[in-house]
Amino acid sequence: MDRLSDAAVEQFIAVRRDIHRHPELAFNERRTAALVAAQLGAWGYAVTTGLGGTGVVGQLKRGTSTRTLGLRADMDALPIAEATGAAWASCTHGMMHACGHDGHTAMLLAAAQHLATQGDFDGTLNLIFQPAEEGGGGALKMMDDGLFERFPCDAIFAMHNMPGYPQGQLVFRSGPTMASSDYATVTLHGHGGHGAMPHKATDVVVAAASLIMALQTVVSRHVDPMQPAVVTVGAVHAGEANNVIPAEARLEISVRALDPQVRRSMEQRIRELVQFQAQSHGVRAELDWRPGYAVLVNDAQQTARALAVAQRHFPAQQINPQGPMLTGSEDFAFMLERVPGSYLFIGNGTGQEPGACMVHNPAYDFNDHNIATGSAYWIALVGELLSPTHP
Ligand SMILES: [Zn+2]
Numbered sequence: 001m002d003r004l005s006d007a008a009v010e011q012f013i014a015v016r017r018d019i020h021r022h023p024e025l026a027f028n029e030r031r032t033a034a035l036v037a038a039q040l041g042a043w044g045y046a047v048t049t050g051l052g053g054t055g056v057v058g059q060l061k062r063g064t065s066t067r068t069l070g071l072r073a074d075m076d077a078l079p080i081a082e083a084t085g086a087a088w089a090s091c092t093h094g095m096m097h098a099c100g101h102d103g104h105t106a107m108l109l110a111a112a113q114h115l116a117t118q119g120d121f122d123g124t125l126n127l128i129f130q131p132a133e134e135g136g137g138g139a140l141k142m143m144d145d146g147l148f149e150r151f152p153c154d155a156i157f158a159m160h161n162m163p164g165y166p167q168g169q170l171v172f173r174s175g176p177t178m179a180s181s182d183y184a185t186v187t188l189h190g191h192g193g194h195g196a197m198p199h200k201a202t203d204v205v206v207a208a209a210s211l212i213m214a215l216q217t218v219v220s221r222h223v224d225p226m227q228p229a230v231v232t233v234g235a236v237h238a239g240e241a242n243n244v245i246p247a248e249a250r251l252e253i254s255v256r257a258l259d260p261q262v263r264r265s266m267e268q269r270i271r272e273l274v275q276f277q278a279q280s281h282g283v284r285a286e287l288d289w290r291p292g293y294a295v296l297v298n299d300a301q302q303t304a305r306a307l308a309v310a311q312r313h314f315p316a317q318q319i320n321p322q323g324p325m326l327t328g329s330e331d332f333a334f335m336l337e338r339v340p341g342s343y344l345f346i347g348n349g350t351g352q353e354p355g356a357c358m359v360h361n362p363a364y365d366f367n368d369h370n371i372a373t374g375s376a377y378w379i380a381l382v383g384e385l386l387s388p389t390h391p
């Protein structure tokens with residue numbers, strides 16, 4: 001099988017640890033982007049920088065085929081103080097690669113070097129290094145800057161590490177895979193007053209409490225029981241003193257769904273509940289609805305192709321052909337709304353293995369064994385989807 005030499009594996013583990021030492025938050029991935037651009041350029045890629053802020057695209061054309069393929073990695077870190085104690089721990093306090101995007105970038109760079117020096121393919125390869133996956137929607141920003149007009153892709157693929165699966169396990173899934181995430185702020189306005197004279201006030205605290213309970217019926221009574229959905233009230237703010245009825249209450253809500261239709265109907269239901277609950281308590285409600293990431297839907301045909309490649313290059317026990325849906329979200333969903341493709345997971349470790357700690361945790365670290373496994377998968381995918389012998 002076509003994979004990195006031991007020396008190349010060591011080289012890209014060092015790259016991964018270098019990126020890990022220098023984490024950068026969303027849209028500030030300047031050092032990381034410069035490192036990516038310099039390496040791609042040195043290997044002969046046509047490099048475009050500054051797409052969607054700090055995004056980078058490396059393009060490599062071989063042969064005469066008009067086929068195009070996009071592979072995407074994310075580059076941003078998180079505002080978390082690292083507690084791994086690793087020799088390559090973050091040099092910037094309060095910031096770390098706690099989601100493994102350092103590893104995603106290194107795996108794709110490792111594949112990029114191998115494909116440039118030894119890759120036998122026919123077509124155009126677009127390697128997309130995006131900023132700001134963690135809430136900033138860097139994927140959309142790159143698309144707003146003309147990503148797919150300037151670098152058309154017949155299909156796109158991305159890979160995310162996943163603690164809780166054995167290291168190197170390749171987990172595919174056809175159809176809806178990651179949730180949409182929308183956010184709402186509800187502000188209730190009433191008339192405050194003395195806690196001893198509630199009849200002279202309109203109490204936003206009671207209205208907020210009632211609304212919180214009513215919101216629990218969105219998933220339990222409104223959404224099809226066969227459909228995963230989440231409504232979380234993550235913050236409640238009202239009042240200061242035990243004997244004062246406040247004039248204002250604020251709720252922060254997050255909403256997730258794994259079906260675009262369910263997502264729309266939940267928004268509608270929540271809007272109704274907010275309005276009518278407020279009305280029934282004689283208070284006024286303001287709702288600020290902020291759409292976040294879309295439902296990530298893996299294309300059936302492209303997922304079947306990606307899975308078939310894995311099955312030809314990796315042992316069966318290393319492959320999960322249809323993993324579970326997840327309620328996390330991911331802005332690669334926006335790219336998949338434009339271009340058919342598939343998003344897969346690579347196991348980061350389980351049980352006592354290193355890499356078993358969940359992402360977004362101060363003790364998390366990317367499992368460096370995946371530099372070899374992940375890059376081998378990318379190399380195999382390019383070799384088959386842009387095969388020089390099959391048009
Ligand atoms: Zn993350």
Ligand SMILES: [Zn+2]
Binds near residue numbers: 100133
């Ligand atoms: Zn991530």
